[in-house]
Amino acid sequence: MSDQPTPGTALNPVARDTELSATTWELITDATPDSTRRAYRDDWKRFTSWCAQQDRAALPATAETIAEYAGHLALTRRAPSTIGRALAAITKAHETAGHGKPDRRGATEVLRGYRRRHAQAGRATRKAPALTITALRAMVATLDPDTLVGVRDRAVIVVGFAMGARRSEIAALDLTDVQPHDEGVQVTVRLSKTDKGGRGRLVALPYGSNVATCPVRALSEWRTTLAHHGRSDGPLFLRIDRHGRLGHVATGKGSPAGRITGETVAAIIRRAALRAGLDAAAAFTGHSLRRGFATAAYAAPDADLVRIARHGGWKEGSAALFGYIEEVDQWRKNPAAGIGL
Structure with missing residues (x-):
């Protein structure tokens, strides 16, 4: 009005x-x-x-x-x-x-x-299982690199993991949010759950040591594929219908620009996990990428909790992030170990 x-x-x-x-x-x-x-x-x-x-x-x-x-x-x-x-x-x-x-x-x-x-009653809160590097490689190995879906899904999974991103953040990315850098690529996350003011954050993604799971190469291949289809701006990740049409949206359904949704991200991850035959594959969700990144990054040598939080957009003192790293520390820094029991 x-x-x-x-x-x-x-x-x-x-x-x-x-x-x-x-x-x-x-x-x-x-x-x-x-x-x-x-x-x-x-x-x-x-x-x-x-x-x-x-x-x-x-x-x-x-x-x-x-x-x-x-x-x-x-x-x-x-x-x-x-x-x-x-x-x-x-x-x-x-x-x-x-x-x-x-x-x-x-x-x-x-x-x-x-x-x-x-x-x-013993009904524990259901948590999305964390995606390990081994599981990530197994999932990527099931994708066909000669198809639109295979190239897109690889980029979604690998980039989402490397960013420690929420599924909504992955879906919201535009082509202009990805900028090349001498060391890899820089990705701008314009909006996120914990960024109510829309200040955004810049996520640096370096080259990976494994070609199949390198986020820089995965992004490059997907952007090259988009360019071949005349896509130079707009959403980074687009819908692909059962006929193989890129960004096609049925009347009245989905984003007019053909952008994928957070639900699509979760479906991509679950589908790849099932094909890879992973344990509890049906329980994998979009959050499995974020959880997996946090635990893998913290388990790495010289892990820096502050940098992990900034990279993934966790708030300072995030209870969720501390919960993830506790899964690593419960054995690596167990207080009951080494006390003479």
Whole structure:
């Protein structure tokens, strides 16, 4: 809705104080990544549907309503992380609508109690397995270098691993984000989950010692392939349909530019893991690249935790990053070792 009055009419000051222009709404929308926005939208639809069934108000929702909904999700055996995201979606909807943060104290207690029951029942939180260098090489070996899909998937997997990137960061890359350097390539990550201000980060990718898993060579081959198809700008990684068409998008589906999604990144990784016959291949996700990079980088000689965090875009003191390196340290620096047991 425009904030400009219709010619010949007086502007209603009350309406102007309570309305947002289309431009403002667009900026609010752009503040949230596409994948998060889609998840929040689906969570909000489920919440409003449940409220309608229970004859409760969804907006603004009372503390009791939100707590009851959290309890409903727990009773239907949703994962704790799913419940946490649903609460975040409810909060986001209230804030965007101008109602401020809703009272989630009761819902938070419900979630805390549910997490305890979840742990006591032996249902551990499902984690994406970390991709090792050995597994990475096995996956890349299954890809056909003479096909569009093979060249693209190799670049997605190898570059994503070398960057320690989130799947959304991989999907969001443009051709102009990749610049050659004497030592390799520099990749600009313009937006990420922990970079709310959009400051971006520069990731340096050096040449690899193994030709098959070298991120610089993988990127070069993919960019050469894109150039042969007349692609010199736009998304770095494009959809390839079952007919082998590059960047083709069915009407009304996906990015108009043909960009892959974070879900596509996860599918590429899982597909390669299954073909390679890896243990627990079906559990591999886009996060397996990021987790694998963190553990491999930390296990390397002269590992620098600060540099690892900056490279992968982890916040200082990130609990997630410390969790990954603990998998390395639990044996390499085990406090029970060497105490005379």
